[in-house]
Amino acid sequence: MVAGELDDRGVVTVCAACGQKNRLAYGRLGDTSRCGQCKRELPPPAAPVEVARSADFDRLVASASVPVVVDYWAPWCGPCRMVAPELQKVAARQAGRLLIVKVNTDVLADLGERFQIRSIPTLAVFAGGREIARTAGARPADEIEAFIESAVSSAGTRERETHA
Numbered sequence: 001m002v003a004g005e006l007d008d009r010g011v012v013t014v015c016a017a018c019g020q021k022n023r024l025a026y027g028r029l030g031d032t033s034r035c036g037q038c039k040r041e042l043p044p045p046a047a048p049v050e051v052a053r054s055a056d057f058d059r060l061v062a063s064a065s066v067p068v069v070v071d072y073w074a075p076w077c078g079p080c081r082m083v084a085p086e087l088q089k090v091a092a093r094q095a096g097r098l099l100i101v102k103v104n105t106d107v108l109a110d111l112g113e114r115f116q117i118r119s120i121p122t123l124a125v126f127a128g129g130r131e132i133a134r135t136a137g138a139r140p141a142d143e144i145e146a147f148i149e150s151a152v153s154s155a156g157t158r159e160r161e162t163h164a
Contacts, residue, residue, distance in 0.1 A: 004049050006056040011045055011099070026063040029099055044096035048087050051103045054110050060101065061126040067098045067152050069144075072115070072122040074106045079138040080121045089141035090148075098148065125151040 004013040010023040020037035024044070033042040048071065051057045061068050071087055073080035091100045105112035105120060115124065115131070124134045125148055133151030 004045055006049060006051060006053075006060060006101070008056065008059060011049055013042060013045065015040065015042060026060055027065050029064055030066045030096055045099055046092045046095035048084075048091050048100040048102045051101050051108065051111075054108055057101070057103065057108070057111060060099075062129045064099060064126070066096070067132075067148065068126040069098055069100045069148055070124045070126065071100060071102045072105050072112060072117045072124070073102060073120050074104060076106075077120050083121050083138040083144075086139070086141040086144060090144050093141070094145065094148075123147065127152060127155050 004011045004024075006012070007023065010025040011029070012021055012023050014021055015035040015038060017040045018035060018038040020035055022033065022035055022042055024033050024042065029044065033044075034040065035042055051060075057070075061070075069087075069090075071080075071083070073084075087100055087102075094100075103111050105117055111117075119136045121138055122134060122136045123144065124131050126132065132155040133147070135147055139147075
């Protein structure tokens with residue numbers, strides 16, 4: 001299951017109440033949003049979002065208000081298929097606190113090359129427009145969440161130390 005899609009300004013989702021498409025702006029992914037038509041609250045993305053274009057990926061990581069966890073994968077990869085349901089769990093449990101996106105390295109080979117992805121699945125965490133951590137291999141949801149928490153905490157500590 002994939003939630004929404006990326007465009008040049010945000011994550012496009014469909015309101016469960018009325019069916020209206022709505023854009024959750026990259027810079028406000030952690031904020032509460034309302035449907036433009038029925039005004040009901042829109043939940044944050046609670047499933048991974050597939051990246052279709054490299055330009056959308058670049059805009060997302062440059063301006064996202066929450067950490068972005070990137071799953072570099074390919075459809076032929078057995079371990080990638082094993083980690084997919086675990087990422088679903090993480091996306092659901094961490095909705096509004098982070099965004100998980102999937103980058104198919106067969107389709108977006110330029111991203112795989114640019115970020116020197118040598119094995120899949122590889123998970124990378126981006127915050128503040130830059131990659132802050134990376135790990136390779138399949139693992140359960142609890143370990144993925146621990147990896148993300150450690151990455152975000154370490155990045156926050158480094159940020160505070162540079163501004164002290």
